[in-house]
Amino acid sequence: EHLANQIAAGEVVERPASVLKELIENAVDAGASRIDVTAEEGGLQLLRIADDGAGIQPDDMLVAFQRHATSKIASDKDLFRITTLGFRGEALPSIAAVSKVKCVSATDAGGLGRLLEIEGGTVTADRETNAPKGTEMVVKDLFYNTPARLKYMKTIQTELGHLSDVVYRQALARPDIAFSFSHNGNQLLRTPGNGDLKQVVAAIYGTSSAKAMVEVKADNPDYTLTGLTALPVETRANRNAVTVLVNGRYVRSQAVVQPLLQAYHTLLPLHRYPLAVLNLNMHPTLVDVNVHPAKLEVRFSKEAELRGFIEAAAKQALGSEAYIPS
Ligand code: ADP
Ligand code: MG
Numbered sequence: 001e002h003l004a005n006q007i008a009a010g011e012v013v014e015r016p017a018s019v020l021k022e023l024i025e026n027a028v029d030a031g032a033s034r035i036d037v038t039a040e041e042g043g044l045q046l047l048r049i050a051d052d053g054a055g056i057q058p059d060d061m062l063v064a065f066q067r068h069a070t071s072k073i074a075s076d077k078d079l080f081r082i083t084t085l086g087f088r089g090e091a092l093p094s095i096a097a098v099s100k101v102k103c104v105s106a107t108d109a110g111g112l113g114r115l116l117e118i119e120g121g122t123v124t125a126d127r128e129t130n131a132p133k134g135t136e137m138v139v140k141d142l143f144y145n146t147p148a149r150l151k152y153m154k155t156i157q158t159e160l161g162h163l164s165d166v167v168y169r170q171a172l173a174r175p176d177i178a179f180s181f182s183h184n185g186n187q188l189l190r191t192p193g194n195g196d197l198k199q200v201v202a203a204i205y206g207t208s209s210a211k212a213m214v215e216v217k218a219d220n221p222d223y224t225l226t227g228l229t230a231l232p233v234e235t236r237a238n239r240n241a242v243t244v245l246v247n248g249r250y251v252r253s254q255a256v257v258q259p260l261l262q263a264y265h266t267l268l269p270l271h272r273y274p275l276a277v278l279n280l281n282m283h284p285t286l287v288d289v290n291v292h293p294a295k296l297e298v299r300f301s302k303e304a305e306l307r308g309f310i311e312a313a314a315k316q317a318l319g320s321e322a323y324i325p326s
Helices: 002-012 016-029 058-064 076-080 091-097 147-151 156-173 197-205 207-212 254-264 303-319
Strands: 034-040 046-051 100-106 112-119 122-130 134-140 178-183 186-190 214-219 223-230 242-246 249-251 275-282
Touching: 002 091, 016 034, 016 046, 016 091, 016 134, 016 156, 034 156, 058 100, 058 112, 058 122, 091 100, 100 122, 156 178, 156 186, 156 197, 156 242, 156 249, 186 197, 197 207, 197 223, 197 275, 214 303, 223 303, 242 254, 254 275, 254 303
Parallel strands: 034 178, 242 275
Antiparallel strands: 034 046, 046 134, 100 112, 100 134, 112 122, 178 186, 214 223, 223 275, 242 249
């Protein structure tokens, strides 16, 4: 079990950003309306994620840190219609195997919660405590017991960049959740959580970028697409500027990005990317999210049709009256 967790950690926990991704996804799955993220030293020293979601039942807390203890999948069939972000039940045990974790959680307001501390996979504290409804996860000294992995970490600035990407993607995916993110005491992001994607775009990319955005909106029997897109206000190319969300999950997909670029191809110089947030929804059987351990790659069952759909939707958006080439 201990060894299995260490091995799984090697797959799931590549760097601080992978820890953050898993913990934010858990908060989202728990129905949080507010997610506060604090990091120190690129997340290597500390990551804290606090949410106001459903919380973990005191009796379930130890179990949650055991392998394949997901509360989200009841049967094999569920694997083909995944609606939550997490489903493997690997994240918590993997993270706890390679760091010092504190988890405080309560399932009702003002109620009794439970506090659990685990160091390198070993429980070091476990008691009842008063806590607000929701969950607080603190991950300290990541990779302290796996020096080879620690050595592989890049600069604080690089790790911070990856942490920011994770927060930005989740904030763009869920404008209805209020996110805050600070690093070494500096607040880097705050979103209102009122459901307005434009305000999230403004918080991340700046108000002039948000103003330049036109709406993308299309549907057919298989897909619905909503989102925003614009020529980059800044002149430098930025591949990260296209955020693709499939059924609410951030993915990397050429099948979505390429037709968007195709729609832009007469408007953008080569190797330049538009700014875009594309929210694509479809029946879960039309997409396989279970391709990659970090769950970033997906496979679409009707890819050619999807490409045509995206390109047509993007062209329509760019042709709309709001679009003025700069
Ligand atoms: P998975 O997300 O794949 O189910 P995890 O290891 O990430 O597996 O989490 C294990 C379980 O712990 C989850 O299924 C959930 O029941 C519980 N859990 C983890 N984080 C939270 C949270 N922030 N709020 C409520 N429950 C949580
Ligand atoms: Mg999870």
